[in-house]
Amino acid sequence: xxxxxxxxxxxxxxxxxxxxxxxxxxxxxxxxxxxxxxxxxxxxxxxxxxxxxxxxxxxxxxxxxxxxxxxxxxxxxxxxxxxxxxxxxxxxxxxxxxxxxxxxxxxxxxxxxxxxxxxxxxxxxxxxxxxxxxxxxxxxxxxxxxxxxxxxxxxxxxxxxxxxxxxxxxxxxxxxxxxxxxxxxxxxxxxxxxxxxxxxxxxxxxxxxxxxxx
Numbered sequence: 001x002x003x004x005x006x007x008x009x010x011x012x013x014x015x016x017x018x019x020x021x022x023x024x025x026x027x028x029x030x031x032x033x034x035x036x037x038x039x040x041x042x043x044x045x046x047x048x049x050x051x052x053x054x055x056x057x058x059x060x061x062x063x064x065x066x067x068x069x070x071x072x073x074x075x076x077x078x079x080x081x082x083x084x085x086x087x088x089x090x091x092x093x094x095x096x097x098x099x100x101x102x103x104x105x106x107x108x109x110x111x112x113x114x115x116x117x118x119x120x121x122x123x124x125x126x127x128x129x130x131x132x133x134x135x136x137x138x139x140x141x142x143x144x145x146x147x148x149x150x151x152x153x154x155x156x157x158x159x160x161x162x163x164x165x166x167x168x169x170x171x172x173x174x175x176x177x178x179x180x181x182x183x184x185x186x187x188x189x190x191x192x193x194x195x196x197x198x199x200x201x202x203x204x205x206x207x208x209x210x211x212x213x214x
Contacts, residue, residue: 005034012050025054025061032068041075044068059096063089067105074112083112103132 008031015023028051035044051065066089073082090105106129113121168177179186 021054021056022058025051025056029061029064036071045072059092063092063101079115099136
């Protein structure tokens with residue numbers, strides 16, 4: 001926790017000097033979340049305005065701020081306000097399609113509904129949480145299948161290329177085959193000086209004519 005917090009605060013200091021609002025907001029949110037996980041609520045509450053007032057248009061920063069503020073309100077026993085903030089954050093997450101944050105916020109509102117004794121809201125957010133979790137898992141499975149199919153396709157292509165290379169190397173001199181594989185034009189080579197040797201093995205024809213076919 002201390003290491004993560006130190007890194008977030010160091011980043012916050014750098015982004016503040018650079019006057020980079022998105023960086024300020026994200027690093028401040030990270031520091032606030034880290035403090036809340038460590039139950040250092042007073043410090044988190046003191047730092048949260050830095051994220052809230054960073055003038056960033058990044059929706060993640062707003063979601064994180066409202067989520068953190070909801071956690072602070074819940075800590076102080078202000079359950080209704082915490083629920084309202086969590087619902088606002090959920091609506092933003094749904095609008096921008098941030099499913100992992102939607103999952104987290106459904107879980108948070110489910111717990112707040114339990115504390116409020118609101119059975120209908122508890123059931124609604126519990127079902128929404130489970131349904132979204134299943135959709136995310138299904139999407140992840142489909143993505144893994146797509147990756148496997150792509151890998152298979154690449155492997156098939158690689159095998160075909162290897163077959164083509166083997167045929168080229170068996171039919172052509174290596175230097176020529178290398179040039180063809182590299183996609184170079186092969187139109188013949190010019191040699192300013194060349195010699196052609198014709199040779200015959202004495203008695204080879206008569207010797208082989210008496211041999212049975214192999």
